[in-house]
Amino acid sequence: MSIDTTRGSTAPASARRAPKNRGGAALVSLRGATVRTADGRALLEVPRLDIAPGERVVITGPSGSGKSLLLSTLTGRWAAGLVFEGGRQATFTRVGFVPQRGLDALHPLAPLARQLRRVTAAGADRVAEVLVSVGLDDPAMHRRRPTELSGGQAQRAAVALAVLTDAPLILADEPTSALDHDTRDQTLRLLDEIIGEHQTLVVATHDGAVADALATRHIRVAAGSIAEVPLRRAGVRP
Numbered sequence: 001m002s003i004d005t006t007r008g009s010t011a012p013a014s015a016r017r018a019p020k021n022r023g024g025a026a027l028v029s030l031r032g033a034t035v036r037t038a039d040g041r042a043l044l045e046v047p048r049l050d051i052a053p054g055e056r057v058v059i060t061g062p063s064g065s066g067k068s069l070l071l072s073t074l075t076g077r078w079a080a081g082l083v084f085e086g087g088r089q090a091t092f093t094r095v096g097f098v099p100q101r102g103l104d105a106l107h108p109l110a111p112l113a114r115q116l117r118r119v120t121a122a123g124a125d126r127v128a129e130v131l132v133s134v135g136l137d138d139p140a141m142h143r144r145r146p147t148e149l150s151g152g153q154a155q156r157a158a159v160a161l162a163v164l165t166d167a168p169l170i171l172a173d174e175p176t177s178a179l180d181h182d183t184r185d186q187t188l189r190l191l192d193e194i195i196g197e198h199q200t201l202v203v204a205t206h207d208g209a210v211a212d213a214l215a216t217r218h219i220r221v222a223a224g225s226i227a228e229v230p231l232r233r234a235g236v237r238p
């Protein structure tokens, strides 16, 4: 998979950047955590999990295994009818989110740059800079409504939106499954390069290639249980 084609290196970006403070204060910690249905059926059980600032965590697992529930549990927000038991501690309140379809993160009819300016206190310069970074720097693109963007462009706009929130935690749920291979690679490279080193990225996906490309840590969920998976690239795991 060709992830880092623009900066003169063929190594995945995450191979060159391990989280700086793994072992320091966790961004979010779960202890003896269980998510149940209202009638008591356990859907997800996490005995212990600490995620450190700056990690790129990729969560894989089959459909229905509990990936999205794990994302919800990291944020501390569960769907109505679910019950959380156990310990959860987090040092953040804001969360950025990249959905499966970029359009779902955006107002469909508001001009792109205008709606991005609303999510950041840093102002128009920062919006322009981030739009350059995601390859949407054409002024005509700034004026387009998200419904006038291609799927890949909308996904890049959703990445821009998540970055502009400047949230400590950015979640992505199947962010590349609606994209072709080239657009997938481009989106993964963007996620890895644009998100600040102080920001933590957690991606849920069916696609093992995402873990190979992006992860500093790979967690697999199967039937509501989690397990750490060694990374396939030698020397990458922090």
Ligand SMILES: Nc1ncnc2c1ncn2[C@@H]1O[C@H](COP(=O)(O)OP(=O)(O)OP(=O)(O)O)[C@@H](O)[C@H]1O
Pocket: 037, 043, 061, 062, 063, 064, 065, 066, 067, 068, 069, 070, 079, 080, 081, 082
């Ligand atoms: N609000 C809910 N009420 C009852 N059961 C739920 C609820 N949300 C999820 N579940 C169940 O919990 C299990 C895990 O769901 P989850 O959405 O986390 O799976 P997933 O791994 O993200 O699947 P997919 O890859 O298909 O999105 C599934 O059996 C699902 O039906």
